[in-house]
Amino acid sequence: MTTKQSTREELRAAAAGGYTARHLSVLEGLEAVRKRPGMYVGTTDSRGLMHCLWEILDNSVDEALGGFCSRIEVVLHADGSVEVTDDGRGIPVDSEPRTGLNGVEVVFTKLHAGGKFGGGSYQASGGLHGVGASVVNALSARLDAEVTRSGKIHRMTFRRGEPGTFDDKSGPSPDSDFTPFVNGSQLEIVGKAKRGVTGSRVRYWADEQIFLAEAQFSYSELVARARQTAFLVPGLTITIRDGRVRGSENEETFMFDGGLSEFVDYLAVDPAVTDVWRLQGSGEYTETVPVLDDRGHMVSTEVSRTAEVDVALRWGTGYDTRVASFVNIVATPKGGTHLSGFEQALLKSCRKVIESNSRRLKVGNDQIEKDDVLAGLTAVVTVRLAEPQFEGQTKEVLGTKAARGIVSKVVSGELEAHLTSNKRQDKQQSQMLQEKIVSEMKSRISARMHKETQRRKSALESSSLPSKLYDCRKGEVDNSELFIVEGDSAMGTAKKARNSEHQALLPIRGKILNVQKASIADMLSNAECASIIQVIGAGSGRSFDLSAARYGKIVIMTDADVDGAHIRTLLLTLFFRYMRPMVEAGRVYAAVPPLHRIEVIHPGSKGNEYVYTHSEAELNAVLAGLAKTKKRYKEPIQRYKGLGEMDADQLAETTMDPSHRTLRRVNMADFAGAEGTFELLMGANVAPRKDFIIAGAAELDPERIDA
Structure with missing residues (x-):
C-alpha cells in the first residue's frame, strides 16, 4: 500500500468513527414543519402562502360537504393577516382522551390529528392527512382560533405553533407580548352565543421568518378558488373581502345552485356542439387500510368503500381541451386515476359509436385517437370517496387505483346512453359530435401526411410553396x-x-x-x-x-x-x-x-423635414407644436388612404426598416x-x-x- 492510499484509509476510518447516533437530529412535533416547510406546503413563496390558506379554507369546505355549513367568509386584512369564518359545527372543544388536550389544541398542534381518519365525522373530505391546520399554525407568527359551540365562544391563541396568551392592549398583533402556557393549557371562554349558533373563525399572520419577503396573498387566485368551490358545492355561499388597501376594498360573493353544469358553462368559451351532459353514478370497492383500534394500535383491516362520480361535459366548435378534475372538491391539476378512467371511457365510447356509423361518416380504416375526442371538450370531473390516496401533501395527483375503473364504467355507460339516444335533440347533437370527431381525425392525418411529404422533399424543391410568395x-x-x-x-x-x-x-x-x-x-x-x-x-x-x-x-x-x-x-x-x-x-x-405625412419647410438651403403621424390626435399635437415654434408646413397635409399610396422609401422608413419602423407585438x-x-x-x-x-x-x- 502506498503512502497516499494509507492516508486516505486513515481519514475514512476517522470520519466513520466520528459519525455516531449522537449526530442524528430528531425533530419532534411542529419543529419538523418549520425546519422543512417545503415538504408540507411546496414552497415558501406566494404559492406556499396560498397553500396555507387553502388548507384552512378546505377545512371549512369539508363542513359544507358534510351538510353542516352554508356560509364561509374570507377576509384579507391590512395588517397582513387572513381570516376564515364558517358556520359549521365548530372544532370540538372537549378533552381528547389519549392526549388530555382540548380538541382545538390537538387540531392546531398535533401532526396527523383530526376527524378525517376514521370516517365517522366526514364521509368525504379534502383534508385527509391531519396536518393542514397544524402546519399553518407552525408556519404562522400568530394564529387565533375561535370556536362557537354550546352557546359559548371559545378562544385559543398560538405563536409559531406554541399555545399561550398575547397581551393585545393595542389590538391583535404578532408583535404583542406573548406568554406561553407552562403548566398545561386552557381554552378561554370569551363570550356567549345564541342557541343553535355554531362555527369556527381562524385568523393567522404568516411568519416572515419562513416565507419570502415578496410572498403575497393573491386576491385573483382567492376569487378563482372561491368561485370554483361554490360551483362544486351547490348552495354554499362564499364571500371574499380584500381590505389590505384602505379606501379600495373589494368584496365578491359566490353561490351557484346549478353546480357542475354551471361550472362547465362558465369554463366553455367556444360555441356549443352539444348541450352540457351530466354523467353520474357510483361504484363499490374494497381496500386494506390501517385502522386505529380501541387500544390505540394500528391494525390492517379490509374496508368497503363507495366512490361517487359526477361529471359534466360538453363539446364546442374549437379544438382546445379544458378538463378540470377534483377529488372531494380538492383540485387535482396533474390528474390521477380518476382522470385516466375518464379519458379511457371517452375514447372507448366514441370509438364504439363511430364504428357503428363508419359508412355514413366515411371513416375508412383510420382509427380515432384520444386527441380527436378531446378536441373542443370542456369538462369537470369529480369523485367523492373516503380517504383517497394522494401523491404528497399538495394533493395534485389522485393515486387510488379503484377510482379508474369506477369512473370509466360510469362515464362509458352514461355517455353511450346520450350518444345512442333516440330523442330528437340528443340524436342531432350526437351526429354533430361524431362528425366533429371524424373531422378532427382527418385533419390530424392530413397534417401528418403533409409533414411527411415536406420531409421527403429536398431543399432544392420550392414548388411546394405558393407562387405568389416572395421569399427571403x-x-x-x-x-x-x-x-x-x-x-x-x-x-x-x-x-x-x-x-x-x-x-x-x-x-x-x-x-x-x-x-x-x-x-x-x-x-x-x-x-x-x-x-x-x-x-x-x-x-x-x-x-x-x-x-x-x-x-x-x-x-x-x-x-x-x-x-x-x-x-x-x-x-x-x-x-x-x-x-x-x-x-x-x-x-x-x-x-x-402612418396616416399622415407633414412636410415641414426649412428656410434657406436646408432640406425640408418629413414628420409622420399615426392618428388625428398625434397630428393635432404636431401641428400645435409647429405653430408654437413658428414653423411652416406645406398644405395640404398628405393623408394616406392605403399602403399603395406610399413610395418604396416612405414604406421602408415608416413600416419595414427595423431601424425606423414601429411594430405592435x-x-x-x-x-x-x-x-x-x-x-x-x-x-x-x-x-x-x-x-x-x-x-x-x-x-x-x-x-x-x-x-
Missing part, C-alpha cells in the same frame, strides 16, 4: 420576417421597400375567411388560409409545431383604415385559433403605417379574455356583437368611417 434569401429563422401584405398595390411597393436578405412577402386578396365561424375543413380548403399555413410551415391546430416555423416574425401589414383593421382582425383570428403558439411566443406583430396575457373577445367580435352569435356595437356607437368618430 437567407434561411436564418431567428432573423427572418414574413410580411403578410394586403392587396397587390401595396405588394408592388413592398417588393422595392423590403430587405430581400431576411424579409419575405406574402400578398393576400382582401378579407380572408372568418375561421371563428367556419369549420376546420372550410378553413383548410380556403386558398388564403391554406397559403398562410403552408408558407409558415408549422402545421395548424393541435399538430402545430412552433420549432418548425420558417420565420422568426410574422408581421401583418394592412392599410390604416377600417377595412385594414378588419383584415388584421381576421388574420389574428386565424393565428389565435389555429397557430396560437406563434402568438404565445410573441412572434406575431402588426405593422403601424400581439400578446395574449389573458387567455380567457382573448377567447371571449374573439368570440364576441368574430363568433357566430350576432346578438352580443350587436349590443357591443350599439353600446360603443356614441364613442365612434364618424370621420373615421370610410364611406
Whole structure:
C-alpha cells in the first residue's frame, strides 16, 4: 500500500468513527414543519402562502360537504393577516382522551390529528392527512382560533405553533407580548352565543421568518378558488373581502345552485356542439387500510368503500381541451386515476359509436385517437370517496387505483346512453359530435401526411410553396420576417421597400375567411388560409409545431383604415385559433403605417423635414407644436388612404426598416379574455356583437368611417 492510499484509509476510518447516533437530529412535533416547510406546503413563496390558506379554507369546505355549513367568509386584512369564518359545527372543544388536550389544541398542534381518519365525522373530505391546520399554525407568527359551540365562544391563541396568551392592549398583533402556557393549557371562554349558533373563525399572520419577503396573498387566485368551490358545492355561499388597501376594498360573493353544469358553462368559451351532459353514478370497492383500534394500535383491516362520480361535459366548435378534475372538491391539476378512467371511457365510447356509423361518416380504416375526442371538450370531473390516496401533501395527483375503473364504467355507460339516444335533440347533437370527431381525425392525418411529404422533399424543391410568395434569401429563422401584405398595390411597393436578405412577402386578396365561424375543413380548403399555413410551415391546430416555423416574425401589414383593421382582425383570428403558439411566443406583430405625412419647410438651403403621424390626435399635437415654434408646413397635409399610396422609401422608413419602423407585438396575457373577445367580435352569435356595437356607437368618430 502506498503512502497516499494509507492516508486516505486513515481519514475514512476517522470520519466513520466520528459519525455516531449522537449526530442524528430528531425533530419532534411542529419543529419538523418549520425546519422543512417545503415538504408540507411546496414552497415558501406566494404559492406556499396560498397553500396555507387553502388548507384552512378546505377545512371549512369539508363542513359544507358534510351538510353542516352554508356560509364561509374570507377576509384579507391590512395588517397582513387572513381570516376564515364558517358556520359549521365548530372544532370540538372537549378533552381528547389519549392526549388530555382540548380538541382545538390537538387540531392546531398535533401532526396527523383530526376527524378525517376514521370516517365517522366526514364521509368525504379534502383534508385527509391531519396536518393542514397544524402546519399553518407552525408556519404562522400568530394564529387565533375561535370556536362557537354550546352557546359559548371559545378562544385559543398560538405563536409559531406554541399555545399561550398575547397581551393585545393595542389590538391583535404578532408583535404583542406573548406568554406561553407552562403548566398545561386552557381554552378561554370569551363570550356567549345564541342557541343553535355554531362555527369556527381562524385568523393567522404568516411568519416572515419562513416565507419570502415578496410572498403575497393573491386576491385573483382567492376569487378563482372561491368561485370554483361554490360551483362544486351547490348552495354554499362564499364571500371574499380584500381590505389590505384602505379606501379600495373589494368584496365578491359566490353561490351557484346549478353546480357542475354551471361550472362547465362558465369554463366553455367556444360555441356549443352539444348541450352540457351530466354523467353520474357510483361504484363499490374494497381496500386494506390501517385502522386505529380501541387500544390505540394500528391494525390492517379490509374496508368497503363507495366512490361517487359526477361529471359534466360538453363539446364546442374549437379544438382546445379544458378538463378540470377534483377529488372531494380538492383540485387535482396533474390528474390521477380518476382522470385516466375518464379519458379511457371517452375514447372507448366514441370509438364504439363511430364504428357503428363508419359508412355514413366515411371513416375508412383510420382509427380515432384520444386527441380527436378531446378536441373542443370542456369538462369537470369529480369523485367523492373516503380517504383517497394522494401523491404528497399538495394533493395534485389522485393515486387510488379503484377510482379508474369506477369512473370509466360510469362515464362509458352514461355517455353511450346520450350518444345512442333516440330523442330528437340528443340524436342531432350526437351526429354533430361524431362528425366533429371524424373531422378532427382527418385533419390530424392530413397534417401528418403533409409533414411527411415536406420531409421527403429536398431543399432544392420550392414548388411546394405558393407562387405568389416572395421569399427571403437567407434561411436564418431567428432573423427572418414574413410580411403578410394586403392587396397587390401595396405588394408592388413592398417588393422595392423590403430587405430581400431576411424579409419575405406574402400578398393576400382582401378579407380572408372568418375561421371563428367556419369549420376546420372550410378553413383548410380556403386558398388564403391554406397559403398562410403552408408558407409558415408549422402545421395548424393541435399538430402545430412552433420549432418548425420558417420565420422568426410574422408581421401583418394592412392599410390604416377600417377595412385594414378588419383584415388584421381576421388574420389574428386565424393565428389565435389555429397557430396560437406563434402568438404565445410573441412572434406575431402588426405593422403601424402612418396616416399622415407633414412636410415641414426649412428656410434657406436646408432640406425640408418629413414628420409622420399615426392618428388625428398625434397630428393635432404636431401641428400645435409647429405653430408654437413658428414653423411652416406645406398644405395640404398628405393623408394616406392605403399602403399603395406610399413610395418604396416612405414604406421602408415608416413600416419595414427595423431601424425606423414601429411594430405592435400581439400578446395574449389573458387567455380567457382573448377567447371571449374573439368570440364576441368574430363568433357566430350576432346578438352580443350587436349590443357591443350599439353600446360603443356614441364613442365612434364618424370621420373615421370610410364611406
